[in-house]
Amino acid sequence: MLNIRDLYASVDGHQILKGLDLSVKAGEVHAIMGPNGSGKSTLSKIVAGHPQYTVDRGAIEFEINGAMTDIAAMEPDLRAREGIFLAFQYPVEIPGVPTSEFLRSSYNALARHHGLAEMDPLDFDPFIREKMKVLEMDEKYIDRAVNVDFSGGEKKRNEILQMAVLNPRLAVLDETDSGLDVDSMKIVAHGVNVLRTKRNAMVVITHYQRLLNYIKPDIVHVLYQGRIIKTAGPELALEIEEKGYDWLIA
Amino acid sequence: MTGSLPDMGQLSAAPHIIRFLRHTVADDLVRVPAGCQHVRLHLEEGARAVVTGNFGTSMVEVVLEEGAHLEILRMVQADGTGPCAAQCLARLAKASCLRAFFFTRGEHGVSDDIKVALEGEGAEIFLNGLHVLSGDARAESNTYIDHVAPATTSNQLYKCLLRDTAYSLFNGRIMVRREAQLTNAYQLNKNMLLSTEARADTRPVLEIFADDVKCSHGATIGHLDRDQLFYLQTRGIDKASAGEMLMEGFVEDVVGRISDPRLKDEVQRSLR
Numbered sequence: 001m002l003n004i005r006d007l008y009a010s011v012d013g014h015q016i017l018k019g020l021d022l023s024v025k026a027g028e029v030h031a032i033m034g035p036n037g038s039g040k041s042t043l044s045k046i047v048a049g050h051p052q053y054t055v056d057r058g059a060i061e062f063e064i065n066g067a068m069t070d071i072a073a074m075e076p077d078l079r080a081r082e083g084i085f086l087a088f089q090y091p092v093e094i095p096g097v098p099t100s101e102f103l104r105s106s107y108n109a110l111a112r113h114h115g116l117a118e119m120d121p122l123d124f125d126p127f128i129r130e131k132m133k134v135l136e137m138d139e140k141y142i143d144r145a146v147n148v149d150f151s152g153g154e155k156k157r158n159e160i161l162q163m164a165v166l167n168p169r170l171a172v173l174d175e176t177d178s179g180l181d182v183d184s185m186k187i188v189a190h191g192v193n194v195l196r197t198k199r200n201a202m203v204v205i206t207h208y209q210r211l212l213n214y215i216k217p218d219i220v221h222v223l224y225q226g227r228i229i230k231t232a233g234p235e236l237a238l239e240i241e242e243k244g245y246d247w248l249i250a
Numbered sequence: 251m252t253g254s255l256p257d258m259g260q261l262s263a264a265p266h267i268i269r270f271l272r273h274t275v276a277d278d279l280v281r282v283p284a285g286c287q288h289v290r291l292h293l294e295e296g297a298r299a300v301v302t303g304n305f306g307t308s309m310v311e312v313v314l315e316e317g318a319h320l321e322i323l324r325m326v327q328a329d330g331t332g333p334c335a336a337q338c339l340a341r342l343a344k345a346s347c348l349r350a351f352f353f354t355r356g357e358h359g360v361s362d363d364i365k366v367a368l369e370g371e372g373a374e375i376f377l378n379g380l381h382v383l384s385g386d387a388r389a390e391s392n393t394y395i396d397h398v399a400p401a402t403t404s405n406q407l408y409k410c411l412l413r414d415t416a417y418s419l420f421n422g423r424i425m426v427r428r429e430a431q432l433t434n435a436y437q438l439n440k441n442m443l444l445s446t447e448a449r450a451d452t453r454p455v456l457e458i459f460a461d462d463v464k465c466s467h468g469a470t471i472g473h474l475d476r477d478q479l480f481y482l483q484t485r486g487i488d489k490a491s492a493g494e495m496l497m498e499g500f501v502e503d504v505v506g507r508i509s510d511p512r513l514k515d516e517v518q519r520s521l522r
Contacts, residue, residue: 048480048484049483049484050480051476051480052476075483075488075489076480076483076484077482077483077484077485077486077487077488077489077492079484080483080484080485080486081486085484086484088481088484091481092477092478092480092481094478094481094482094495094496094499095499095500095503096498096499096500096501096502096503096506097495097496097498097499097502102482102485102495105485105487105491105495106482106485106486106487109485109486109487109488109491110486113486145499145503162485166485166486
């Protein structure tokens with residue numbers, strides 16, 4: 001579904017990714033771990049299409065209508081409509097735009113693209129409230145401006161709520177566990193696990209192993225200095241928890 | 251800008267007086283008659299009212315007695331009437347509250363002079379400005395909040411959405427007198443430039459003579475926020491629609507502060 005080959009990418013003239021390879025199939029959950037500054041967040045932004053990040057070499061392919069398609073030059077909104085979702089490490093506040101309207105516009109943008117029926121506010125309201133229940137989100141947030149006056153934990157839940165609304169084929173979760181206490185992390189992980197199916201895939205980016213106790217990965221990668229330096233099964237995460245990263249880097 | 255701003259000295263001297271009696275609540279929206287050049291709104295003790303008008307060039311005097319509560323909206327739309335200049339003088343007695351909205355939209359210039367004296371303990375002013383300007387419109391907002399009595403509150407939010415070669419100048423002056431301990435004053439001026447030729451200047455002035463006060467101010471001048479655009483785009487919303495959403499949100503942030511639902515509805519419809 002996602003195939004990244006020999007990817008070199010930079011931001012503001014700094015080379016961050018240096019020959020990264022990653023292949024993700026439907027139904028798989030991949031964890032990407034690595035010390036700070038290894039390029040984890042850059043990878044997530046490059047996959048989502050942040051305009052500030054540039055692909056210098058290599059390819060990012062994503063399966064669209066059954067065919068692997070190079071998406072490196074594709075606008076972020078089109079990538080989203082084709083099924084790529086990024087849960088932000090730092091969700092952005094948007095004053096004056098109510099969460100409910102934002103979510104509905106987003107849902108309808110995808111529905112239009114796939115030739116499905118759009119929802120009016122009356123249809124959308126019960127739809128969204130049901131999804132909020134899974135994430136144990138207080139209904140008051142639906143009337144607030146996007147991420148404005150949300151606690152750190154609520155912002156992260158809001159990301160997973162958006163994921164539930166858009167039902168992506170590929171979800172990249174960028175340090176979703178950062179700033180979450182254990183209870184909130186369990187709820188968020190539960191939300192993610194509910195959305196896990198055989199037809200979608202997830203890339204969970206994390207610095208720590210603890211999130212992986214709740215979202216069980218099939219494959220664990222270690223990213224260091226812009227490249228994947230080790231790939232193994234879930235036991236690798238436990239080993240990193242125990243021994244840190246030094247033994248891998250040396 | 252077309253034509254020059256009218257001289258305030260030329261305005262007619264006789265004010266149109268609207269008086270709200272003690273402890274009365276005006277249920278209906280009170281509309282200032284079109285073309286009215288000088289209006290005095292006097293709310294007696296404990297009176298409550300919501301007043302609106304399309305008055306552009308005019309003098310508005312507001313007198314709030316103890317515990318009175320007034321919400322007022324001035325909306326000027328692009329209608330070919332030319333530039334306008336409003337002068338507003340408000341005096342607030344103990345525990346009274348004024349929520350004021352000065353909105354302008356279009357290609358014509360505006361120059362507002364707003365002076366508010368918080369003369370009684372616990373008086374509150376919520377002063378909000380919104381200028382959505384295009385062409386070569388020039389908006390000048392001069393606000394002067396005078397904290398005379400203790401424990402008074404002022405909260406100002408001025409926003410400008412500027413297209414083409416439009417220009418905005420915000421002069422926000424806050425005075426906290428020596429007797430006005432426990433003052434809480436806040437001022438924020440945000441300008442969104444939608445073209446490379448639009449410009450904005452902001453000049454906050456704080457004069458504080460009391461020592462136990464909370465005063466803060468902030469100002470921003472910038473284009474559409476790149477991170478906000480990206481965030482919306484990653485949710486499938488195309489760039490043009492995302493920009494529209496951000497502009498609507500920018501405006502709604504001020505409009506949302508209107509507490510009277512009828513007034514808010516009216517503004518939202520007229521801004522569409």
